[in-house]
Amino acid sequence: MRLELKGITKQFPGVLANDDVHLSVGEGEIVALLGENGAGKTTLMNILYGLYTPTSGEVLIDDEPLELHSPSDAIAAGIGMVHQHFMLVPVFTVAENVILGDEPAKRAGWLDKQRARKTVRDISSRYKLDVDPDAVIEDLPVGIQQRVEIIKVLEREARFVVFDEPTSVLTPTEVEGFFNIVNGLKNDGKGIIFISHKLGEALEIADRIVIMRRGRTVAEVLPADVDEEKLAELMVGRPVDLRVHKEEATPGDVVLSVEHLVVLDDRHQRAVDGLSLEVRAGEIVGIAGVQGNGQTELVESLTGMRPSLGGIVRLNGEDITTNSPRSIHKRNVAHVPEDRQKSGLVLSFTVTENIVLDSYYEAPVSRGILMNWSAAEERALRLVEEYDVRTPSVDVAVSTLSGGNQQKVIVAREFDRDVALVIASQPTRGIDVGSIEYIHSRIVEERDNNAAVLIVSSELDEITALSDRILVMYDGKIAGEFDPSASTTEIGLAMLGSQGEAGAM
Numbered sequence: 001m002r003l004e005l006k007g008i009t010k011q012f013p014g015v016l017a018n019d020d021v022h023l024s025v026g027e028g029e030i031v032a033l034l035g036e037n038g039a040g041k042t043t044l045m046n047i048l049y050g051l052y053t054p055t056s057g058e059v060l061i062d063d064e065p066l067e068l069h070s071p072s073d074a075i076a077a078g079i080g081m082v083h084q085h086f087m088l089v090p091v092f093t094v095a096e097n098v099i100l101g102d103e104p105a106k107r108a109g110w111l112d113k114q115r116a117r118k119t120v121r122d123i124s125s126r127y128k129l130d131v132d133p134d135a136v137i138e139d140l141p142v143g144i145q146q147r148v149e150i151i152k153v154l155e156r157e158a159r160f161v162v163f164d165e166p167t168s169v170l171t172p173t174e175v176e177g178f179f180n181i182v183n184g185l186k187n188d189g190k191g192i193i194f195i196s197h198k199l200g201e202a203l204e205i206a207d208r209i210v211i212m213r214r215g216r217t218v219a220e221v222l223p224a225d226v227d228e229e230k231l232a233e234l235m236v237g238r239p240v241d242l243r244v245h246k247e248e249a250t251p252g253d254v255v256l257s258v259e260h261l262v263v264l265d266d267r268h269q270r271a272v273d274g275l276s277l278e279v280r281a282g283e284i285v286g287i288a289g290v291q292g293n294g295q296t297e298l299v300e301s302l303t304g305m306r307p308s309l310g311g312i313v314r315l316n317g318e319d320i321t322t323n324s325p326r327s328i329h330k331r332n333v334a335h336v337p338e339d340r341q342k343s344g345l346v347l348s349f350t351v352t353e354n355i356v357l358d359s360y361y362e363a364p365v366s367r368g369i370l371m372n373w374s375a376a377e378e379r380a381l382r383l384v385e386e387y388d389v390r391t392p393s394v395d396v397a398v399s400t401l402s403g404g405n406q407q408k409v410i411v412a413r414e415f416d417r418d419v420a421l422v423i424a425s426q427p428t429r430g431i432d433v434g435s436i437e438y439i440h441s442r443i444v445e446e447r448d449n450n451a452a453v454l455i456v457s458s459e460l461d462e463i464t465a466l467s468d469r470i471l472v473m474y475d476g477k478i479a480g481e482f483d484p485s486a487s488t489t490e491i492g493l494a495m496l497g498s499q500g501e502a503g504a505m
């Protein structure tokens, strides 16, 4: 059995998102789909899943054209999709979430819940997913939530499964588990389309790699014939330097000082538990750690978005522990948040509006009580150019931009100011290799302009490449400090809470 996208073209206002794209996947095959931010990957998959109607072109299974007007048509044809933003109800159990999307007749009643629990158990053991049907979604780590999405797809008997950037939210261990699952699906005869910005992952898991650029499929290669450099070049259309270049740091005065900070998470547990750290002007401090060890709450607290229970945060000597986000922002603190859709952007606003989002009360964008729109637009146009944000204009809603381009809007806005302290969480999540190169160079530039930089990332590679000093966060505290030249095994062990003690895993 073969799924085929044939001559797909999709025209959005001002953007030709897909331009005569051809792609196919067979039974028991894993196809990796790579491409720059805005290349048209998600659009193509949304067409396959019945969310968008193509301007022209067809989707076929074994040469039979499909009528795809909605996701239920796609599901009926055996096509499943695991979205980048999970669509689970946090307060429901796994089993409840799995039956949620089914037709109403099947939904009601105790019996059906029993059946759903059994289904979850069966699928879970068949594909070694290790998911408890009675667990409540919000209590589960992201990696397990993703498995619930996979169970939903399998419960509907998908023969083809699309994963749109499934690994960007996973820890390295979770990625390993995910790959085992995907290989299990493959061995069971499923056809898989896998989208990722991590070239190494495509090389590891795919049988075939298809590369898109500016709406077109530009290359198709076998993993054995290429390496990461070659893939990057095929994607971006020029050689990409995958290493970070920087001089030795010359740290100055302490800019950020955190003493014995205590912060509670949403469930009133001590997510940050007496943490202390310092970041000096002109240095990049990277916080490594397995997600869920308090990094999110730490950053929210430092940026004024979450109150602390104890401890002191100082910025250039001034106590800012209880300051509001805006007052911290006004003290020249740039913040790239972890969840761009939740706290970085107003999705219904235009690109220009988002660029001036928190500077609208400052000159030159503001003139007293009036907005100076031409200055705002000028800034937006310049940043779109500098950061290579792919958008038809600065007047479209930011929600229409591709995921990676939304992230670039935030980074551009935050870095285009006089900055004393940069706090960046997962700054390159979902960003293509070409733009990662640029954003990393901008981060180093901020450092060289004497800013203090704090990077939080679950990508150990990113932390070791960028940082002048590495702190490992474990269980709400700093569990170790490392030089960037330290071995990743050593850092990895500290991330698991074992400071050199044997067998602590």
Ligand SMILES: Nc1ncnc2c1ncn2[C@@H]1O[C@H](COP(=O)(O)OP(=O)(O)OP(=O)(O)O)[C@@H](O)[C@H]1O
Pocket: 012, 013, 015, 016, 017, 035, 036, 037, 038, 039, 040, 041, 042, 043, 044, 390, 391, 392, 400, 401, 402, 403, 404, 405, 430
């Ligand atoms: N609903 C929409 N309305 C208008 N334009 C859109 C819409 N969805 C996508 N686009 C445009 O289509 C192009 C392709 O976007 P798409 O999301 O498919 O890219 P992508 O390859 O998935 O990128 P990324 O790696 O950043 O996720 C972009 O230029 C985007 O601005």
Ligand SMILES: [Mg+2]
Pocket: 041, 042, 043, 402, 403, 404
């Ligand atoms: Mg996308």
